[in-house]
Amino acid sequence: MNAISWQARLGMLLVSCSIIVYLTKITLIDNIPGTIEYIFNSFGFLFINVLLVTLVINELLSRRARNARLEKLNMVIGIFFTEVGNEMLKRIIPNDPESDAFGPDFILQGKKFLDVKAMQKVVSGHRFHVNHERIIFLELREFLQEKRNFLLRLMENPVMLEHQSFTSMLQSAFHLTAELGLREDPVNLTLSDKTHLAGDISRVYCALTYEWVCYMDYLSRNYPYLYSLAVRTNPFDPGVQVEVV
Numbered sequence: 001m002n003a004i005s006w007q008a009r010l011g012m013l014l015v016s017c018s019i020i021v022y023l024t025k026i027t028l029i030d031n032i033p034g035t036i037e038y039i040f041n042s043f044g045f046l047f048i049n050v051l052l053v054t055l056v057i058n059e060l061l062s063r064r065a066r067n068a069r070l071e072k073l074n075m076v077i078g079i080f081f082t083e084v085g086n087e088m089l090k091r092i093i094p095n096d097p098e099s100d101a102f103g104p105d106f107i108l109q110g111k112k113f114l115d116v117k118a119m120q121k122v123v124s125g126h127r128f129h130v131n132h133e134r135i136i137f138l139e140l141r142e143f144l145q146e147k148r149n150f151l152l153r154l155m156e157n158p159v160m161l162e163h164q165s166f167t168s169m170l171q172s173a174f175h176l177t178a179e180l181g182l183r184e185d186p187v188n189l190t191l192s193d194k195t196h197l198a199g200d201i202s203r204v205y206c207a208l209t210y211e212w213v214c215y216m217d218y219l220s221r222n223y224p225y226l227y228s229l230a231v232r233t234n235p236f237d238p239g240v241q242v243e244v245v
Helices: 006-029 032-095 099-106 116-125 137-146 148-156 158-162 164-181 191-222 224-232
Strands: none
Touching: 032 137, 032 148, 032 158, 032 164, 032 191, 099 116, 116 191, 137 148, 137 164, 137 191, 148 158, 148 164, 158 164, 164 191, 191 224
C-alpha cells in the first residue's frame, strides 16, 4: 500500500481545519442559515482566488525567476567571450576573405545603442566561409586545448540549458576542439582534411558571431561600463584599442 503523499495530508488537514471552524461557528453562534450562506459566498469567490494565484501571481513569480536565470546566463556568456569567444573571433576573422562585408554596422565606436536588426541581417546574409590555406591550425589547436577544461565546465553548467542556441554554439566549439586535438601533425594536413576542419571552423564562426551580436545588444541596454570594454575589444574592428584615449 502506497503511503499518502504530503500534498494529500496537507489537503486533508486544511479541509479538517475548515470543518472545525464552521462547526465551532454553528455551535457558538447558532446561525446555521448564515453559516451556509457564508460557505457558499466563500465557495463562489474560490474560483477568483484560483485565477489570481495560478494566472496572475504565478506568472509574476515565474517572470521574476526567468529574469534571474537570464541574468546568470548572460553573466556566464560574458565570461565565455572574455575567456574564449573574443580571442576565437580574432583568430578566425582574418581567414575570412569576405570579412569586410560586416562593414560599419559592426564598428561600435561611438554607438551608445546598436542597430541589432541591421547587424543580424548582415549575419544572416554572410557566407561565413574561411580559407583553409590561411588558417594556422597548430595555433588554433593549442589555444582550444588550453581552453578545453573551461569549455567542459560551461557545458556542465545547468544554466546553459536555458539558452539553446548558445549551447549549440558551445557544442560546435567543443567538437572543433576535439577534431584538432586528434590531429597528430596539424602543420602537415591533407587538402581534404584542411577543408573538413575549415568547415568545422566556419560552423563555429557563424554561431559565435550570432551570439556575439546578441550579447553586445544586451550589454548596450543594461551595462554601459561592460559595453564600453566590449567596444574597445571588438574583434570585428581592426582599428580598436583597449586604452581609453
